[in-house]
Amino acid sequence: MILSVLSLAAAFLLFYRVCVKEHFDAAFFYFFFFFLDFGVRPAFIAFSMDTPFPESLFLDGYYDEFIGVCLITVVWLLSFIPGYLIKSETAQMCFPIFPSINRNYSVYPIIIASVLLTSISLFMISKAVISAGGFIQAMIEIRIKGTLFGDFKFLKAIPLLSNYLSAITLLLILLHKTNLDRKLLALALIIFPLNILLTLVTGDRSGVVFPMVILFFGLSLRLTNRKRIFSFIVAGIFFVSLPLGLHAARNLATGQSETDLTQKYSSLARSLTKGLNLNNFDFMLLVYRDWATQGNMRYGEDFVNGTLGVIPRAIWKEKPTYIHPGHWFQEHYRPESEGGWPIAAHGQWYLNYHFFGVILGGFLSGIFYKSLNTHTNQLKKDPLSMAVRFILTLHFGGIIAQTPILFILWCIPMHLLWIACRQNPFNYKLSVRTPN
Structure with missing residues (x-):
């Protein structure tokens, strides 16, 4: 396994x-997220720092599965690279679905949209x-049971x-x-913590952590390289500790003991895996096996179900029960x-089309992210552009079954936000000092 x-x-x-x-281009963010799941987590297992979980599903071992998933991941990365290296114009023509942030813009439509969505x-x-x-009780209904929004589950994205x-x-x-x-600054300082609090009620740890990451990355644009490295070390400790604390607090508040999901945390590696949601590799082992x-x-x-998923269930009563592959996948075992x-992007392609799908999906995902970056x-060094890249990279993860819904x-x-920003008569321009 160490060779893998x-x-x-x-x-x-x-x-x-x-x-x-x-730093902060689309490939950087993709590497950041993908490496945590399929670089760090396999190392935990290979060096005997942890075992795959739920343990009850791996009683007969996982050696062959480990090697197989590592092979699939390598093939995916090697297929992604040539897709990402194609010409920018070609990538834009293949996936013209992203907002083209290419000129000065006004901040005021963003403030208005933030206030409006916060109110909603x-x-x-x-x-x-x-x-x-x-x-x-609301956290249980929203996060655990998922029954609060009924047939309009897309509302939970608001x-x-x-x-x-x-x-x-x-x-x-x-x-x-x-x-x-100063009133605008005061307004922003009220809205941001309020949204963090509202997200805590939904039980979504990532919804608390990632907006803070966006804020940190954006502010780091003004730092020199030396200061940026130090700030990354401090922030890394904070952003690792925060999800761990939120995970423990949510389980304590909802009465969800760890034995409901797996055995007690047996190591620091297990704590990090659960707290940071680094479980995609473990589930890929089941996909392969x-x-x-x-x-x-x-x-x-x-992929067919994902395309049909754009139709609300309230309109199409006969809509397939499982739109997200993860739903039927979990119900099969639990x-x-x-x-x-x-199920990670390359897992979905492997599950549907075997290695041909991994190669094709990796190549298309490379083009997809090249288009996003272009x-x-x-x-350069624009915080809004950086934030949009971060958000879309985080929620897409490549070309997957749910891509039409995620679009x-x-x-x-x-798109709507960017149209509003560039049509606004205010001449807004950021003054961001380029790091040395």
Whole structure:
């Protein structure tokens, strides 16, 4: 298994050297997220720091599965690279779905949108708390059971989008070259913590952590390289500790003991894995063992369902039960549990089309991220561009079964926001000092 991890390390190193051209571009963010799941987590297992979980599903060992998943990951990375290296114009023509942030813009539409979405989010969460009978009950209904929004599950993206916008609003006001009205700064300092609090009620740890990461990355644009390295070390400790604390607090508040999901944390590696949601590799082991290698391939069913998923269930009553592959995947192993187990992008392609799918999906995902970077990296050191790249990289993860749904949930709002910003008569320009 150690040789497999070394192969992964070589593939990740090649990816970083070839694709990542500067800090905070699309390839950098993709590497950041993908490496945590399929670089760090396999190392934990290979060096006997932890075992795959739930342990009850791996009683017969996992050696062959470990090597197989590492091989799939290497193939995916090697297929991603040539897709990312194609010409920018070609990538833009293949995936013209991203907002093209390419000129000065006004911050005021972003502030207005942030206030509006915060108001909607506050109304939704308050109504949920009242209906459920308390904060903890609302958290259970929203996060664990997922029954609060009924047939309109897309509504749960509104609090998260509101949280992102509040972070972007605060970031842009802090980096503005002139002294804006102090009332705007005070407004941003109220809206951002309020959104964090509302997201806590939903039980979404990532919805708390990632807006803070956006704020940190944006502010680091003003730092010199030496100061940036030190700030990254301090922030890394904070952003690792925060999800761990939030995970423990949520389990304590909702009465979800760890024995409901797996055995007690046996090590620091297990604590980090659970707290940071680094479980995609573990679920990929099950995909490799129980599905594609045993003739149970999906043959595109997940991608068809994902495309049909853009139709609201309230309109189409016969809509397939499982739109997100993680839902049927978890129910197969734990029918009594709610929610879903995530299947990574290359896992979905392997599950549906075997290694041909991994190669094709990796290549298309490379083009996808090249298009994202080309559209949003025309203004160098621009915090709004950086934030959009971060958000879209985080929520897409490549070309996957849910891409049509994710386009509606994330790309369309970003397009509308950018149209409003560039049409506004205010001449807004950031003054961001380029690091030495």
